[in-house]
Amino acid sequence: MRTLLTHATLIDCVEPRAQPDCSVLLEDGRIKEIFPGGAVPAIGDAETIDLEGNYLMPGLWDVHIHPDYLSLAEMPLADQVTLFGHRLQAGLLESGIVGFRCAGAHHFMDVAWKRAFESGQHLGPRLFASGHFLTTTGGHFLTSGHALEVDGPYGWVKAIREQIKNGVDHIKLNLSGGIMGPAWDLHRHSFLLDDELKAAFDICKLREFKVMAHATNPTAVKAAIQLGAHSIEHGYILDDECIELFLEHDVWYVPTLSISHLTPGQATNDWEHRWVKNRNLSHSLCCRADAASDVHQAGFIKALNAGVKMALGSDIRPLKDAALLELGLWVRDGATPWQALVAATRNGAAICGVGDQLGTIEVGKIADLIVVAGNPLDDINQVRRLRLVLKDGRVVADKRAEAR
Template identity: 70%
Template sequence: MSAMTNDRLVLTNANVIDCVGERPIVGGSVVIERGRIGEVLDGSRSPDLRHADVIDLDGMYLLPGLWDVHIHPDYLAGVSAVDQTIAFGHRLMEALTEAGVVAVRCAGAAHFMDVAWKRAFEAGQYVGPRVFAAGHFLTTTGGHFLTSGHALECDGPYGFVRAIREQIKNGVDHIKLNLTGGIMGPPWDRHWHSFLLDDELEAAFAICRARGFPVMAHATNPAAVKAAVRLGAHSIEHGYMMDAECVDQLRERDSWYVPTLAISHLTPEQASDPWEKRWVEQRNLSVDLCERADKAAAEHREWFQRALAAGVRMALGSDIRPLKEAALLELGLWVKDGATPRQALLAATRDAAGLCGVGAALGTIEPGKLADLIVVAADPLQDITNLRTLRLVFKEGRLVADHRAGARQVD
């Protein structure tokens, strides 16, 4: 296809997975005008092709672009802030063009590099995914994630309040608050450990409520999950250990749950498909960390399944790198753990946009919404790994990646 010359784009002859209806719209067409979806037509109706660029999708599958709502930059020890920021931008752009990830929510980044790239992409200086920024990962002295370089140690109620105000001043969208340890960390950092005192928790949540900033809560054990939900956390991240009361409270209070299955599931003992095995080989985690993940996996899986069955609001976040592989791996793990391909896909599109507060504008294929779309060659509702057959990526109706045979590089 030559460069688009009109404000109107029509995608024809597609199987449209709109993430609204249960089944694809066979032989459908989508009309895009000035970056927004104008019409979604089934095969019985023909679109107006006048004054439009037209792409015949030849029966391929058109769907909303993917989201990953728990990401971090790479951990680059000894690398300058400038070079880390540049590398993060490249990883974000790769995720958009090579995996169809149209939006990400950051869960902690040093030097406000997530804010920097959010602004660069919004200004049109570079083409990348939408970024919802957190700034630093806020933990305690002797807390979690310290070796990453992305954590900021805080102590005492005012220590947390001041750090949160600093994040807000620097342009974040939400606050990442660490309540507990994790699977990946030193021996004194375990996921059943809780880190914050009650007065620290109360103060941190109070200032977020006062300033209107949602809390993204790293909570990995039942006490921490319930404390975060009680205090008004917008989302619970990980939830490796929960109980029935946690699930009930998540559902009753309409809190989001982002399970990040990859953290406990991607080990040599558990990897089962070629992509997982390749990732595990390249990641080369220590034996100790693999053992910790293996021991946590069954319980993590159980609470993921129980939350899914209970109707808890859930969205897809990976917490792994590289970003161009992360969401695809997490989608596969959702299905492996019992989600249907449609449930997994909704978690990575409609529900992820809803978690980020932009569900009215993004996440489904409906008239009036922004046209952040992807095209894949095979049906992901039959096999979720078909999302790897990426052919086209659109951001606000602009073609930003074309992987069809013989296609020219998109400018």
């Protein structure tokens, strides 16, 4: 199958600029050739799609997600699995999010959907599975339904082996508290003893599994980096030594600004106001988020300016809205639209280990692409003006008629 995309304004997420009037030839699901400056090749039997100057860019990634927070009493497991698949598909088709990295899902529902999408049984995004969110007794995330409480060095080792046995891509470890939790679950508190930490990281290292570390305070962040974490999630409080360790050990940072920034008092546009209204957080949780927001932003900017590797993850739902809100918060907090776009495309693929295949528009890469009507380098919210979504070089969502 060959498709030629013509008259594209190309944002390849390699060069920080929009390149006008490009053509891109797709063949067998990959980018075969890129023609700059109005050059239109002889195409033979290729289907031609005229993009009419719209912006062609890599699809988006959200590298910190969860299914909806529902207990089995609220919704049977089969229905929860179905709902999660629907949410993932909506993220792809309605918002152009081509890749997701899961940060905790009970009963390995993320593994099930990963396999279903990869087999072609169902159309959906690329999904990287974590299985359960592993925490301690009395740890973080318990009300989500996706946490598994484990204790003691061997308890952690056994739980990690269970995740591996069930087909996960990475291991999600909880080292500390959070903002969204009961009064005893505080993000300034660390949860694991030294022997538990060592055992957890040792078994991951032996089995060559990357650790996605929920670490929210300097003590937890430093421990995770020094023990070999692949990524630090949240990092609500970062000191200068944390930044130095990120750079020294070449560790990823996923700041999840949405957790501390999306409250009634902080919402700044219609999308944020609608989300906050629908989310309807309790007053106490809003207060906790508001109190953490400035420090969180300061650490984010410190990491950004220092050149820490950063990828975009939202940690909120619904999945079709989450990454778009997080993109807006990155720019609101001081990132340039280019930095935000790279975090949500090139770096999203890279943190998942597939940066050599996805995340940019370059010859030889898989053609997971989106087309939007405005320039997100001028206004990051132009990514919301979605026109086309392509997966493996095939159009899977066409919204051009809706825009007319």
